[in-house]
Amino acid sequence: MPKLIKNGQLVDDDARILVLDETQAPEELTLAAGPVFVPFAVWQAHKGQLSGRAGLGVWLDSHEDVAELVPDLDSISAVALNFPKFTDGRAYSSAALLRTRYGFTGEIRAIGDVMRDQFFFMQRCGFDTLQPKAGKYSDAQLEEALASLKDFSTPYQAAVDQPEPLFRRAARAA
Amino acid sequence: MYRYDTYDQKIVDERVAQFREQTRRYLAGELTDDEFRPLRLQNGLYIQRHAPMLRVAVPYGLLASRQVRQLAHIARTYDKGYAHITTRQNVQFNWPALEAVPEILAGLASVEMHAIQTSGACIRNITSDPFAGVAGDEHIDPRPWCEVLRQWSTFHPEFAFLPRKFKIAVNGAAEDRAVIQCHDIGLELKRDAAGEIGFRVLVGGGMGRTPIIGEEISDFVPWQHIITYCEAILRVYNRYGRRDNLYKARIKILVKSLGIAEFKRQVEEEWVFGKNGPNTLTEAEVARVAGHFTTPAYASLPADDAGYVSQRAANPAFAAWTRRNVLAHKVPGYAVVVLSLKNPARAPGDVTAEQLDLVADWADAHSFGEVRATHEQNLVLADVRQSELFAVWEKARAAGLATPTFGLLTDLICCPGGDFCALANAKSIPIANAIQARFDDLDYLYDIGDIELNISGCMNSCGHHHVGHIGILGVDKNGEEWYQVSLGGSQGNHTSIGKVIGRSFAAAEMPGVIAKIIDVYLAQRQAGERFIETVRRTGLEPFKLGVYGDAAVKERKQNA
Structure with a gap:
């Protein structure tokens, strides 16, 4: 089973990330059983049936506004935020908003172009689950990549993982 | 100037380790060129025409003599014996080998320096007035605020992959010497009617393909709120700045397309959530940082040193240099010296390892051990006694650093x-x-x-x-x-x-x-x-x- 990082540990995960191709209308979709992340458009089209389904998550692309998901957050256990390219940093703001402004306590998963070099930033912004693309890292490499979560031991700023900035957390010598 | 505590040092040391590992992975083929590019850029490392180029951060242009000596060492050991002062007060090396960069960074870290965020689509080195703390027209010293913002912006997790680079400049004097109107955020320190410190905030200025003068988004943000205000600007930009076209990705394009009124509305709507939150600055933190920028132990001197007056009268070449390259200092008997890097025999802004070592010595002997880099690509000794100007001039002239043309056509x-x-x-x-x-x-x-x-x-x-x-x-x-x-x-x-x-x-x-x-x-x-x-x-x-x-x-x- 493929592995990903959840709360700083390697875990098995076989959730599918459902991607619509251009010809597919979200309304026409039938979902096979099993854990799956559906695109935001599919969620909107099938909210009624999908609500409360076990193992269901919704994924948003980087241009999609997390605010639109807010009325539904109580019925979703996991949100995945896509990085179409790892240099597209919008999902950092989306994750931070989900955690701080919208109070989402479920899983926030980073998907798409996810590299170990972003892990530290992702975790700081509220991602608890990090899923590099299939084949990006071997299990051994992913194990090794856990070290990137600890690239910096004491960051300066307040963020989701450390809600206070260093100047409030520590007594710094003048 | 600011000295690292254990936290600052650790962050820089951990960066060296991180980049050493990233470089290893790149050289081992575990990172592709495309993957490594943004990572190395965020550490100031470009691949140029002939060789890599490493841009070293000089926060708001301030250097200690031991840092200048380290730059000389790097120039000699890893480069072709010279360095280049950039228009953002940084230092560039044009010839280091990629494999050597982790070692160079380790050397920089040993003198409280780094290359963090000197390039890439992130918040860049914060620039300021090269005459901060010594200029007569200064209302408020910008350096502590630059340092506070430096720490906030260093490895900010939400803003490491912005649509495009992001430059902040701070000025605290009557005359703007930091080009604040041409920055993504320009901050002008000021006082309100009650005497409280705050910032006039400009946004959306920039040069590049589409030069735009920044517009005022707020006429006064109280100092406590400057970080949360900047975060609100950055978050709106990170979410809504264009990412489809490199040439339209700077914040200036977003501000222009929304209009300053609508952009301000979005920023202030966002700010409601951050304002008064944990990122609100405390008096204790500002006092801690400001404590590093204390007034040097100036001697009590006459406003016009008699020896200096007679040396100028006796020596026309010295007098010519003082007319251009020596500027007024707010403390009687002291002067600000511009060491020109516009010797026509060299590329503008270039300085050799030998010159850097000499400048470090002069800084120790004549200017409380500090040097500044200017965006106009010169070096500055900011605290020289008038009585020592002649000695400084003679040394600078012998070293090719006394071209008496500051502010003239050839000081380009x-x-x-x-x-x-x-x-x-x-x-x-x-x-x-x-x-x-x-x-x-x-x-x-x-x-x-x-x-x-x-x-x-x-x-x-x-x-x-x-x-x-x-x-x-x-x-x-x-x-x-x-x-x-x-x-x-x-x-x-x-x-x-x-x-x-x-x-x-x-x-x-x-x-x-x-x-x-x-x-x-x-x-x-x-x-x-x-x-x-x-x-x-x-x-x-x-x-x-x-x-x-x-x-x-x-x-x-x-x-x-």
Whole structure:
């Protein structure tokens, strides 16, 4: 089973990330059983049936506004935020908003172009689950990549993982 | 100046370890070129025409003598014996081997330096007034605020992959010496009616392909809220700045497309959530940081040192240098010295390892151990006793650092251009040196007076050509290097963007073109009028006529 990082540990995960191709209308979709992340458009089209389904998550692309998901957050256990390219940093703001402004306590998963070099930033912004693309890292490499979560031991700023900035957390010598 | 505590040091040390590992993975083929590029850029490492280029951060332009010695060591050990001062007060090395960069970074970390966020689509090195703390027209010292913002922006997790680079400048004096109107965020320190410190905030300024002067988004943000206010701006930009087109990705394009009123509305709507939150600055933190920027132990001296007065009277060359390169200091008996890096024999802004070592020695002997780098690509000793100026001048002259042309035509700003930079359309250093060679008569330069000539080798505008009184831009026409000339640009309180005067020129024509522009100025100027004032009064027509001739101007009008 493929592995990903959840709360700083390697875990098995076989959730599918459902991607619509251009010809597919979200309304026409039938979902096979099993854990799956559906695109935001599919969620909107099938909210009624999908609500409360076990193992269901919704994924948003980087241009999609997390605010639109807010009325539904109580019925979703996991949100995945896509990085179409790892240099597209919008999902950092989306994750931070989900955690701080919208109070989402479920899983926030980073998907798409996810590299170990972003892990530290992702975790700081509220991602608890990090899923590099299939084949990006071997299990051994992913194990090794856990070290990137600890690239910096004491960051300066307040963020989701450390809600206070260093100047409030520590007594710094003048 | 600011000294690292254990937290600051640890962050820099951990960065060295992180980059060492990233470099190892790249060299081992575990990171592709495309993957490594943004990572190395966020550590100031470019791949240039001939070799990698490493840009080292000099936060708000401030250097300690031991840091200058470390830069000399790097230049000697890993480079070809010189370094380059950039227009953002940083230092660049043009020839390090990629494999050596982790070692260079470790050396920098040993003197509390780094290359963090000197490039890449993130918050860049924060720039400021090179005369901070010593200028007579300063209301509020910008350095502690720059340091507070440096720490906040260093590895900010939400803003490491912005649509494009993001530059912040801070000024705290009556005259803007930090080009705040041409930054993504420009901060002007001020006091409100009750005497409380805060910031006038400008947003959306920038040079590049689309030069825009920043607009005021707030006339006063109290100091406690400056971080949360900047975060609100950055979050709106990160979410809604364009990412589909590199040339339209800067915040200035977002501000223009929304309009400043709507942009401000979005920022302030966002700010509601951060304001008064944990990122609100505390008096204790500001006092801690400000405690690093204390007034040096100035001696109590007469306003005019008698020896200095007589040395100036006796030695015309010394007097000429003091008239241009020695500036008033707010403390009686002290002076600010500009060490010119515009020796015509070198590329503008270049400084050798030997010179750096000497500058470090002079800083220790004469200026409380500190040196500053300016965006105009010179070095500054900010706290020299008048009585020691003659000694400093003699040393600087012997080292080739006393070119007495500060603020004159040949004290030009110039990017590295096509000789080094992979982005450039044209070379800029040979143009600069050719102009310096043409205008080598000091009396003539003094007669021309204050003028700013800025040269960029491409539209990215590292050479600030848009705000040069005379701006030169290298352009590519069918694979050939040509140069476009603009007039009327200006930095400072009256920032303006220059206007192109007409068709571009070949490299060989450039000194002659500048000479014609200067001739027009000298013929047109009224008593006491500086070049930029004449251009503003007369407009471009007389200059076009002087450069292109009567017939060419008429023909252009007919065709228009």
